[in-house]
Amino acid sequence: MGSEMASDWIRIIVGLIIVLAFSQLNALFLVWLERKVAGHIQLRYGPMEVGPHGILQTIADGIKLVGKELITPLSADWKLFVIAPVLVFMPVLVAFLVLPFDENLVIRDMNLGVLLIFAFSTLSVLAILAGGWAANNKYALLGAIRSVAQNVAYEIPLLLAVLSVALMTQSLRFSEIVAAQCRVWFIFLQPVAGLIFLICATAETNRAPFDIPEAESELIAGFHTEYSGMRFGLFFLAEYTNMFIVSAVATALFFGGWHGPFGFSFGLPGIVWFLLKVYILLFVIMWVRWTFPRVRFDQLMNFSWKVMLPLSLLNLIVTAAVLKFI
Amino acid sequence: MAEQFQEPVVEQIYTLNLGPQHPSTHGVLRVLLDLDGEFIIKADPVIGYGHRGHEKMAENRTYKQFMPNSSRMDYLSGLLYNHGFVLAVERFAGVEVPERAKYIRVICAELNRISSHLLWFGTYIMDLGGFTPFLYCFDDRENILDILDRVTGSRLTYSYCRFGGVNRDLDGEFISMTRAFIERLRSRWTDYHNLVTKNVIFIHRTRDVGVITPELARQYGVVGPNLRACGIPFDVRKSEPYEVYDRFDFVIPTGTKGDALDRYNVRLEEMEQSCRIIEQALDQLPEGPHINEVAPFKVKPPRGEIYFAFESARGLTAYYLVSDGSPYPYRCHIRVPSFGNLQVLTEVFRGTLVADAISILGSIDVVIPEIDR
Amino acid sequence: MSYWKEIIEGGWSLVEGMRVTVRRLVRPVVTVQYPRKQLTLSPAYRGHIEFKVFPEIGTHRCIACGTCQRTCPSGVIKVQGVKDHARAPKVATHYMIDFTRCSLCGLCVECCPTQTLKYSTEYQLEEESRWDGVYDLMARLEERRT
Numbered sequence: 001m002g003s004e005m006a007s008d009w010i011r012i013i014v015g016l017i018i019v020l021a022f023s024q025l026n027a028l029f030l031v032w033l034e035r036k037v038a039g040h041i042q043l044r045y046g047p048m049e050v051g052p053h054g055i056l057q058t059i060a061d062g063i064k065l066v067g068k069e070l071i072t073p074l075s076a077d078w079k080l081f082v083i084a085p086v087l088v089f090m091p092v093l094v095a096f097l098v099l100p101f102d103e104n105l106v107i108r109d110m111n112l113g114v115l116l117i118f119a120f121s122t123l124s125v126l127a128i129l130a131g132g133w134a135a136n137n138k139y140a141l142l143g144a145i146r147s148v149a150q151n152v153a154y155e156i157p158l159l160l161a162v163l164s165v166a167l168m169t170q171s172l173r174f175s176e177i178v179a180a181q182c183r184v185w186f187i188f189l190q191p192v193a194g195l196i197f198l199i200c201a202t203a204e205t206n207r208a209p210f211d212i213p214e215a216e217s218e219l220i221a222g223f224h225t226e227y228s229g230m231r232f233g234l235f236f237l238a239e240y241t242n243m244f245i246v247s248a249v250a251t252a253l254f255f256g257g258w259h260g261p262f263g264f265s266f267g268l269p270g271i272v273w274f275l276l277k278v279y280i281l282l283f284v285i286m287w288v289r290w291t292f293p294r295v296r297f298d299q300l301m302n303f304s305w306k307v308m309l310p311l312s313l314l315n316l317i318v319t320a321a322v323l324k325f326i
Numbered sequence: 327m328a329e330q331f332q333e334p335v336v337e338q339i340y341t342l343n344l345g346p347q348h349p350s351t352h353g354v355l356r357v358l359l360d361l362d363g364e365f366i367i368k369a370d371p372v373i374g375y376g377h378r379g380h381e382k383m384a385e386n387r388t389y390k391q392f393m394p395n396s397s398r399m400d401y402l403s404g405l406l407y408n409h410g411f412v413l414a415v416e417r418f419a420g421v422e423v424p425e426r427a428k429y430i431r432v433i434c435a436e437l438n439r440i441s442s443h444l445l446w447f448g449t450y451i452m453d454l455g456g457f458t459p460f461l462y463c464f465d466d467r468e469n470i471l472d473i474l475d476r477v478t479g480s481r482l483t484y485s486y487c488r489f490g491g492v493n494r495d496l497d498g499e500f501i502s503m504t505r506a507f508i509e510r511l512r513s514r515w516t517d518y519h520n521l522v523t524k525n526v527i528f529i530h531r532t533r534d535v536g537v538i539t540p541e542l543a544r545q546y547g548v549v550g551p552n553l554r555a556c557g558i559p560f561d562v563r564k565s566e567p568y569e570v571y572d573r574f575d576f577v578i579p580t581g582t583k584g585d586a587l588d589r590y591n592v593r594l595e596e597m598e599q600s601c602r603i604i605e606q607a608l609d610q611l612p613e614g615p616h617i618n619e620v621a622p623f624k625v626k627p628p629r630g631e632i633y634f635a636f637e638s639a640r641g642l643t644a645y646y647l648v649s650d651g652s653p654y655p656y657r658c659h660i661r662v663p664s665f666g667n668l669q670v671l672t673e674v675f676r677g678t679l680v681a682d683a684i685s686i687l688g689s690i691d692v693v694i695p696e697i698d699r
Numbered sequence: 700m701s702y703w704k705e706i707i708e709g710g711w712s713l714v715e716g717m718r719v720t721v722r723r724l725v726r727p728v729v730t731v732q733y734p735r736k737q738l739t740l741s742p743a744y745r746g747h748i749e750f751k752v753f754p755e756i757g758t759h760r761c762i763a764c765g766t767c768q769r770t771c772p773s774g775v776i777k778v779q780g781v782k783d784h785a786r787a788p789k790v791a792t793h794y795m796i797d798f799t800r801c802s803l804c805g806l807c808v809e810c811c812p813t814q815t816l817k818y819s820t821e822y823q824l825e826e827e828s829r830w831d832g833v834y835d836l837m838a839r840l841e842e843r844r845t
Contacts, residue, residue, distance in 0.1 A: 037724070038457075038458075039728075040723075040724050040728065041458055041720045041721075041723055041724045042457070042458050042461035042462070042723070043461065043462070043465055043723055043726065043728050043729045043730065044461065044728050044729070044730040045728055045730060045732065048732060138340070138342050139342075142364065142680070208455060209455065209527055211455070212681070215455060215681070216349055217349055217350040217452060217453045217454070217455060217684055218350070218680055218681050218684050219680075220348060220349060287717060287720065287721065287724075288717070290457060290458050290720060291456070291458060291521070291713075291716050291717050291719075291720045292455075292456055292525065292527050292713065292716060293451060293454035293455045293456035293522075293525065293527050293528050293531060294454060294455025294456070294527075294531075294681075295527050295530070295531070296530070296531055296679065296681045296682065297364065297679065297681055298679065299530050299531075307706060387772055390770070390806060391770065391771075391772035391806070392772070393772075393804065393806075394772055394802045394803075394804035394806075395772070398802075458720060458723075462723070465729055468729075472741070475741040475743070475744070476741045476742065476743060477743060478743065479741065479743035479744055479745035479805070479818070480744075480745050480803060483802070483803075485802075485803070485804040485805060488809075493805060493809060494743055517719050520715045520716060520718070520719050521715075521716045521719040521720070522716075524712045524715060524716075525712050525713065525716050526705075526708070526709030526710075526712045526713060527713075623810070
């Protein structure tokens with residue numbers, strides 16, 4: 001019993017360290033990648049100075065952020081203000097528990113893994129609300145309000161899209177969902193659900209063109225207007241890690257997880273396929289961000305309630321009917 | 327949007343200070359917004375943060391010395407302001423201008439107008455949240471700046487026109503560069519239309535947003551592309567042709583509704599018309615001197631006054647000069663287009679969302695230093 | 700029906716936009732890594748003013764008439780000269796410009812009766828104090844000649 005407990009603890013600690021290290025490194029890499037993609041889309045180089053092709057630029061930026069003073073506005077609710085950046089990062093870490101990187105490379109393969117990820121990712125909006133409210137700044141408050149409304153609106157079609165996948169596999173366990181896609185990926189069977197998932201996931205992570213909570217041309221920086229130093233850095237890292245998580249979930253649910261296309265693995269290990277697909281999806285999210293203008297707040301809501309929700313409901317009903325009668 | 331807007335509950339109104347240090351107030355504009363949620367109940371533009379006293383400065387300088395000031399009021403179309411000032415003084419003092427100089431001025435002024443509109447195009451899309459078209463425009467604008475740099479020697483505040491001509495002649499390289507640029511700009515339109523004009527998000531952000539009716543435009547003295555977007559084809563280049571504008575064949579693009587999308591389309595079409603003017607001017611460019619060598623060294627207009635209007639990138643601009651016969655103007659007043667264009671916002675902002683306010687402010691294309699001057 | 704049409708047309712317009720950006724992504728960049736690579740200056744570039752050296756006499760031709768000093772809108776020029784004897788032409792001994800306040804209009808170059816002023820092509824002007832922006836054109840001329 002005792003040794004089992006000890007091995008459990010070791011598992012947890014090792015897992016935590018790996019997750020922390022991976023999420024940080026990944027966020028640093030993604031920030032660099034985003035700047036590079038943006039740069040080349042805009043016919044410029046992007047970071048070039050620190051390290052070869054500026055690969056160490058984000059590390060330099062991180063060091064700068066750590067060295068900066070953490071300013072707390074006088075009129076802020078300082079307890080919430082301090083907690084919010086930590087709060088935003090916690091659900092992000094939990095989500096890594098159930099992500100299926102490979103057949104056997106899951107920290108904990110729970111039978112409710114999908115549900116766990118969405119349950120926790122909802123928490124990040126709480127942190128945004130707390131941060132925006134506590135800062136006692138009008139722009140931050142507007143950003144926080146927008147963020148909550150947006151997340152509530154997009155959570156529902158997102159879950160409905162996931163539900164149609166769950167209906168097909170009769171499971172909420174990631175490993176089973178991925179295993180069901182060893183021949184045909186679900187994006188080919190469920191194209192509408194896949195598209196809805198991707199759009200809603202972009203909105204969930206507050207990425208352009210749905211980045212209205214931090215719309216810099218309207219609200220300066222939205223909910224993190226008053227944050228400085230590493231507190232801002234945490235919001236920033238959380239955003240990129242969130243992007244990674246939604247891409248990873250999309251890969252697992254719709255793009256065949258660790259499987260190669262149509263069951264051909266070309267001799268590559270599963271984790272390579274998985275990460276490859278995740279980064280391709282991340283690239284697409286960045287590509288979208290650097291192409292489109294931002295949608296307006298009420299149009300965003302209209303789009304969710306009038307297009308996304310009916311479509312996802314329709315998709316769910318059709319899926320259910322097909323499964324029932326075939 | 328207006329029909330969704332309801333009379334607000336008074337206790338829930340709060341004031342938001344938009345600017346003067348806000349990323350999309352283009353300079354140092356401050357707008358006091360009374361908000362109900364995200365709806366704007368009252369907007370009050372506050373100007374004057376960039377006041378440098380150009381009009382007072384003019385009274386203590388000779389006409390020639392005031393010339394560099396003229397391009398510093400509207401820094402995006404400095405050459406047009408320069409051009410206007412020089413034209414006003416030439417007409418006032420009766421200075422002859424050689425034909426070639428007139429054409430050179432028109433070519434450079436129209437190039438400057440394109441560069442100003444391109445910059446507006448980029449920053450407007452940036453106000454709407456799309457960052458990339460901004461840099462594509464700057465890529466094109468860089469070309470214009472290179473061309474103008476080649477002949478004027480500077481890139482933003484040109485001080486190029488002189489009483490009686492311009493200070494440097496065009497060369498063959500300039501002409502071929504300009505022709506190449508026009509060709510390049512025309513090849514870019516498809517990309518811009520695919521990226522922005524046809525984009526569904528963009529159309530939804532601009533259609534029926536910030537409608538300025540013709541009546542409103544007349545009341546507030548809205549001019550330039552904003553007026554033409556309401557459907558009133560008023561352009562000083564056509565209605566009171568100055569310089570050699572009456573020799574070119576171009577049309578005044580107009581809109582129908584006067585919303586932000588119309589203003590956008592009018593400006594894009596205006597760039598194309600400017601290209602046409604430049605091409606015709608290059609074809610007709612006569613030989614001869616680029617400056618009137620016998621122009622008086624010291625300009626002394628006769629006692630009296632002159633009001634001279636011209637079309638800058640933002641609309642009707644005018645210099646009003648009063649002379650007492652000395653080499654210094656007794657009074658110099660500048661009628662700037664952005665002032666009227668900005669004041670109309672108090673009416674247009676009412677009942678819109680904050681996001682729309684940014685969109686409208688961007689679509690009006692105000693240059694604050696020109697208002698404050 | 701227009702509901703579906705709008706969704707499909709709108710979606711297609713977004714795809715069109717993405718095609719534009721991805722084509723730019725694979726295109727070579729147009730910017731220059733500035734301090735490592737530099738562009739050539741325009742032949743008309745207007746930097747601060749500088750004395751021309753006339754090869755016939757080996758020096759400038761400034762006669763310290765003060766026209767530039769009076770024409771300058773910002774009043775940044777100070778010029779002083781001496782006469783060797785009563786009937787000799789005046790020769791400039793001091794020529795200072797405060798470049799920090801110069802607006803680069805070029806009126807001084809144009810009004811010069813002896814055409815002895817020109818624009819320099821220097822543009823990397825970094826100084827430690829505001830007084831470093833005050834240039835002594837005579838000293839610069841001497842420096843160039845030696």
